Amino acid sequence: MSVSPPAAPLLEFRDLVVRYGSITALQGINIAVHTGELVALLGSNGAGKSTTLRAASRLLPLAQGSIRWHGGDLGRVSTERTVKLGLSHCPEGRRVLGRQSVKDNLELGAWLRKDRAGIKADIDRCYGLFPRLAERRNQLAGSLSGGEQQMLAIARSLMARPTLLMLDEPSLGLAPKLVAEVMTTLRQLNQDGLTILLVEQNANAALAIAHRAYVLEAGRISLEGSAQDLRSNDKLRASYLGA
Amino acid sequence: MDTTLLQQMLLGALLGISVYLPLRCGQLSLATPGFYAIGGTVAALLSTRIPALGGDGVSYPISSVLLEMALAAMVTGILALGIGKVVLRLRGIYLAISTIALVEILRVVSLNLSFTGGAIGIFGIPQPFASPEGYVGFTSLLLAVVCWLCDRLERTRPGLAMAAIREDELAAASQGINTANTKLLAFVLSALVAGVTGVIAAHFLNSWNARMGNFDASITTLAFVVFGGTRTWLGPVIGGLVLTALPELLRPVGDLRLIVYGLVILMGPVLFPQGVITPERLSRWSRMLRQRLRLEAPTP
Ligand SMILES: Nc1ncnc2c1ncn2[C@@H]1O[C@H](COP(=O)(O)OP(=O)(O)O)[C@@H](O)[C@H]1O
Numbered sequence: 053m054s055v056s057p058p059a060a061p062l063l064e065f066r067d068l069v070v071r072y073g074s075i076t077a078l079q080g081i082n083i084a085v086h087t088g089e090l091v092a093l094l095g096s097n098g099a100g101k102s103t104t105l106r107a108a109s110r111l112l113p114l115a116q117g118s119i120r121w122h123g124g125d126l127g128r129v130s131t132e133r134t135v136k137l138g139l140s141h142c143p144e145g146r147r148v149l150g151r152q153s154v155k156d157n158l159e160l161g162a163w164l165r166k167d168r169a170g171i172k173a174d175i176d177r178c179y180g181l182f183p184r185l186a187e188r189r190n191q192l193a194g195s196l197s198g199g200e201q202q203m204l205a206i207a208r209s210l211m212a213r214p215t216l217l218m219l220d221e222p223s224l225g226l227a228p229k230l231v232a233e234v235m236t237t238l239r240q241l242n243q244d245g246l247t248i249l250l251v252e253q254n255a256n257a258a259l260a261i262a263h264r265a266y267v268l269e270a271g272r273i274s275l276e277g278s279a280q281d282l283r284s285n286d287k288l289r290a291s292y293l294g295a
Numbered sequence: 296m297d298t299t300l301l302q303q304m305l306l307g308a309l310l311g312i313s314v315y316l317p318l319r320c321g322q323l324s325l326a327t328p329g330f331y332a333i334g335g336t337v338a339a340l341l342s343t344r345i346p347a348l349g350g351d352g353v354s355y356p357i358s359s360v361l362l363e364m365a366l367a368a369m370v371t372g373i374l375a376l377g378i379g380k381v382v383l384r385l386r387g388i389y390l391a392i393s394t395i396a397l398v399e400i401l402r403v404v405s406l407n408l409s410f411t412g413g414a415i416g417i418f419g420i421p422q423p424f425a426s427p428e429g430y431v432g433f434t435s436l437l438l439a440v441v442c443w444l445c446d447r448l449e450r451t452r453p454g455l456a457m458a459a460i461r462e463d464e465l466a467a468a469s470q471g472i473n474t475a476n477t478k479l480l481a482f483v484l485s486a487l488v489a490g491v492t493g494v495i496a497a498h499f500l501n502s503w504n505a506r507m508g509n510f511d512a513s514i515t516t517l518a519f520v521v522f523g524g525t526r527t528w529l530g531p532v533i534g535g536l537v538l539t540a541l542p543e544l545l546r547p548v549g550d551l552r553l554i555v556y557g558l559v560i561l562m563g564p565v566l567f568p569q570g571v572i573t574p575e576r577l578s579r580w581s582r583m584l585r586q587r588l589r590l591e592a593p594t595p
């Protein structure tokens with residue numbers, strides 16, 4: 053009987069070190085995201101969560117260690133290439149283009165795609181997912197509410213047709229009701245087959261939908277496990293879950 | 296209007312576009328006068344040193360001017376490509392400072408080279424046109440072509456990428472836009488426009504020297520864009536035309552004119568933070584115009 057080797061993770065950080073000048077933001081982290089998973093990366097302000105995502109989408113140079121995509125090295129790859137490979141990054145703070153319309157923002161998300169018909173179909177799919185964007189399609193993105201801008205930012209990332217979506221604190225600055233709405237949408241997207249790496253400070257919200265989670269503290273992974281285990285972890289409850 | 300002034304205004308509009316192009320993707324480059332000086336130097340050297348370009352010797356052939364423009368575009372384009380790769384890694388005020396330094400270096404080098412005439416410069420640049428009217432016609436045509444190309448650019452992929460980078464470089468990059476190449480393209484196009492403008496200016500002014508591209512010119516051309524606006528090509532064109540004409544038109548006011556000129560540059564950004572010409576204002580004006588035309592049209 054032959055045992056097939058376990059499939060390589062879709063995205064993997066191996067002993068990754070990232071520096072900003074003399075500041076070491078990531079001190080050798082290991083994270084694996086497998087196809088179909090919804091993985092949360094938790095941690096307080098300044099822990100290095102955004103740095104992790106920026107390193108994966110190759111917006112930052114790597115000091116040591118590696119980032120792997122289907123087992124292949126992403127070290128020398130451009131951001132453009134990571135998007136083409138199917139890695140989409142929804143950056144912290146929404147960052148929609150305020151002076152452009154909702155529709156133009158969505159089209160920007162499809163920047164590297166050439167299939168006009170597919171892009172049009174996907175824009176309609178985004179409007180179906182976020183009806184409020186459909187009503188405001190010709191409005192300037194800057195005139196949307198915070199929640200609507202977050203939905204637009206997520207929809208824009210989906211326009212690249214990613215296999216893995218990395219979201220940086222989508223709950224930031226949203227009312228609790230909207231946070232729940234965003235999380236429900238993310239769970240739905242995951243159930244429809246999208247792999248998700250979700251960065252959050254709001255551990256409650258993220259653990260409610262994640263399969264597994266990592267906790268980042270001052271550039272190191274201090275805790276990891278299934279979302280269920282982490283929800284009942286005393287240490288985590290004390291520091292992040294407000295219990 | 297004085298034709299000589301009109302010609303200077305047209306040159307101002309072209310230089311305004313040159314400053315505008317990098318700003319369209321958020322890059323404050325003040326290198327325009329440097330490339331303008333190189334363009335003029337290319338024209339001055341070719342037209343005074345190469346007899347074959349002079350044609351029958353009566354009037355300088357326009358085909359030779361076009362040839363100078365092509366060569367100036369090549370020289371400034373290649374130079375901008377090399378320099379841009381280095382300086383465009385800098386952002387904001389650091390890019391501005393390094394491009395000012397570039398202009399100064401080019402000026403000092405040209406001042407100390409013998410073949411550019413050193414401090415004296417190059418005199419007796421031949422005239423392709425007998426009168427300023429000829430220059431105005433030729434420069435208007437060039438401005439029209441450049442404006443048309445800018446208008447096309449704003450609607451195509453590189454133009455959309457520039458607008459996205461300007462609004463949010465990180466967001467643009469994370470959607471897969473190649474920000475480094477897009478910024479480089481804008482920088483090179485800016486240099487081409489400045490270089491080609493320098494060719495016409497050298498013939499028009501009849502002489503050329505190192506002082507043509509200096510720090511003052513960096514600030515003046517920046518004022519064109521600050522006044523006119525950086526969101527559509529029409530902004531720097533209007534800015535270049537108006538701010539070149541203003542000091543001359545205000546001459547009757549005497550010494551007050553410089554104060555009035557300064558006030559325009561100072562108050563422009565306060566009253567019109569995005570410049571006088573913005574896409575929103577343009578569409579509002581065109582709506583008003585259409586309404587007025589409809590009101591005045593006789594009812595059938
Ligand atoms: N551009 C930068 N330059 C220097 N240091 C930075 C920069 N961005 C982040 N840092 C530092 O790196 C660490 C991790 O930051 P970040 O990844 O943004 O944390 P998080 O997203 O978890 O809040 C922090 O100490 C922060 O101060």
Ligand SMILES: [Mg+2]
Nearest residue numbers: 101102103144
């Ligand atoms: Mg962050």
